Structures are given as C-alpha cells and as structure tokens.
Amino acid sequence: MNKIFTSLVFLIISGVIVLGLALPIPNIPALGDKARVLYFHVPMSWISVLAFFMSMWYSIRYLKTKDHDYDIRSYSCAQLGFLFCILATATGSLWAKFSWGSFWNWDPRQTSIFILLLIYGAYFALRSAIDSEDQRAKLSSVYAIIAAVTVPFFVFIMPRIVESLHPDPIINTQGKINMDSSMLTVFISALTGFTMLYLWMLNLKIRVEKINYNKLSINE
Numbered sequence: 001m002n003k004i005f006t007s008l009v010f011l012i013i014s015g016v017i018v019l020g021l022a023l024p025i026p027n028i029p030a031l032g033d034k035a036r037v038l039y040f041h042v043p044m045s046w047i048s049v050l051a052f053f054m055s056m057w058y059s060i061r062y063l064k065t066k067d068h069d070y071d072i073r074s075y076s077c078a079q080l081g082f083l084f085c086i087l088a089t090a091t092g093s094l095w096a097k098f099s100w101g102s103f104w105n106w107d108p109r110q111t112s113i114f115i116l117l118l119i120y121g122a123y124f125a126l127r128s129a130i131d132s133e134d135q136r137a138k139l140s141s142v143y144a145i146i147a148a149v150t151v152p153f154f155v156f157i158m159p160r161i162v163e164s165l166h167p168d169p170i171i172n173t174q175g176k177i178n179m180d181s182s183m184l185t186v187f188i189s190a191l192t193g194f195t196m197l198y199l200w201m202l203n204l205k206i207r208v209e210k211i212n213y214n215k216l217s218i219n220e
Contacts, residue, residue: 009200012193019186026180034098037091039186043194044088049155051081051198052120056148059141071137072213074144075127076205080198082120089113112154119147133216 020039058074061067092110093103104110123143130136 005196006200009193009196012189013197016186016190016193019182020190023182023186026183034095035183037095037098039190040194041088041091041095042187043190044084044091045155046191047194047198048081048085048088048116049151050195051077051084051202052148052151055081055144059144062137062141066134068133068137068213069210071141072209073206074141076202076209078120078123078144080202080205082117082124084198085113085117085120089117108158112158116151116154119150123147 016039020036025033025035055074055077058070058077062070062074089110092113096105096107096110097103100107123140126143127136127140130139
C-alpha cells in the first residue's frame with residue numbers, strides 16, 4: 001500500500017489515541033471515564049468479525065479455484081482475526097475490571113469470545129498438523145468456512161439470548177449510550193482508523209506468507 005494510505009493510518013490512530021484520552025466524556029450514568037475503552041474495544045471486535053468473514057470468503061474462493069494465493073489470504077485473515085480477537089478480549093477484560101470488579105466473570109460475551117478463540121486455535125493446530133500443501137489448504141478452507149458460520153452465533157446471538165452483565169449495543173441509555181458529537185467523531189474515527197490498520201497489516205502479512213510459500217516451493 002502506498003505511503004499516503006500508511007500516513008493516513010498513522011494520523012487517524014494517533015488522533016484517536018490522543019483525543020480518546022484527552023476529550024471529556026459526556027455525562028453517561030454508570031460509565032464515566034471507563035467509556036474510553038469503547039474507542040478500542042469495539043473496533044477490535046469489529047475487525048475480528050471482518051477478518052474471520054474475509055477468511056471464509058477466501059476459503060470459498062480457494063475451493064472453487066484451487067489457487068494457493070487464496071489459501072494464503074484466508075490464512076492471513078484468520079491469523080489477524082485471531083490477534084484482534086485477543087485484543088478485543090483484553091480490552092473487554094479491562095472494562096470488566098472497571099465495571100464488575102474482576103477481569104474475568106464468565107459473562108456470556110466473555111464465554112462466547114473464549115469459545116471463538118478455541119475454535120480458531122484449533123484451525124491453526126489443524127494447519128500445523130498436515131504436511132501436504134494441497135491437503136492442508138483444502139481441509140483448512142473447509143474448517144475456516146465452518147468456523148466463520150459460528151461467528152454470528154457467538155458474537156451476536158448467544159450474548160443476547162442469555163442474561164448478561166455486558167451493556168446492550170453500544171449507543172443508548174436503556175440499551176444505548178448517548179454520545180455527544182465529539183465522542184461520536186472519535187468513535188467513528190477509531191472504527192475507520194483501526195480498519196485501515198487491519199488492511200495495512202493484512203497486505204504485509206500476505207506478502208510475507210507469499211515469500212515463505214515461494215521459498216518452500218523452491219526448496220522442494
């Protein structure tokens with residue numbers, strides 16, 4: 001990606017960090033300054049879902065074309081999705097500590113994201129256990145598709161059908177947080193900036209994986 005895109009990523013995320021910590025939080029009952037974690041937790045969660053669905057899409061493309069470029073892309077998306085899922089868990093744990101007194105409470109949302117991490121952890125274990133490139137790509141693609149199907153259930157459905165300590169969709173008073181214009185601007189900028197960061201990281205990751213793949217092909 002070009003230098004302009006990279007510079008924009010740096011500027012937006014720097015602005016989010018500075019403004020997210022400096023700007024006053026509107027009078028939100030029961031939240032206060034801990035609402036600042038929303039600028040980081042929500043984008044991490046959003047990118048996890050995006051990355052896992054992109055992994056599924058590239059897996060479908062691989063099964064249709066047998067082009068290993070799609071397997072590399074699917075694997076790269078899954079890796080970054082797993083990373084951002086861990087970051088979402090970590091930032092969510094900070095929220096839990098501030099709000100509920102401990103980092104981990106086995107709340108439905110915490111439990112569902114933990115199960116999601118186990119599912120994708122098994123995906124990486126599967127890839128590492130298969131030596132044949134074609135077989136690894138085929139089985140991994142099938143697994144990535146099945147794993148992505150579970151994402152909506154664990155992220156959107158399960159936490160809403162079981163009683164949870166977690167606040168309802170982030171933007172209400174009885175379910176929604178009333179953001180003022182400055183907070184909403186920082187929030188949207190965070191979503192935009194971290195999504196751009198993910199795309200930048202994905203581009204680098206794919207390039208690295210292609211180099212490694214070509215090296216292995218030459219050695220064989």
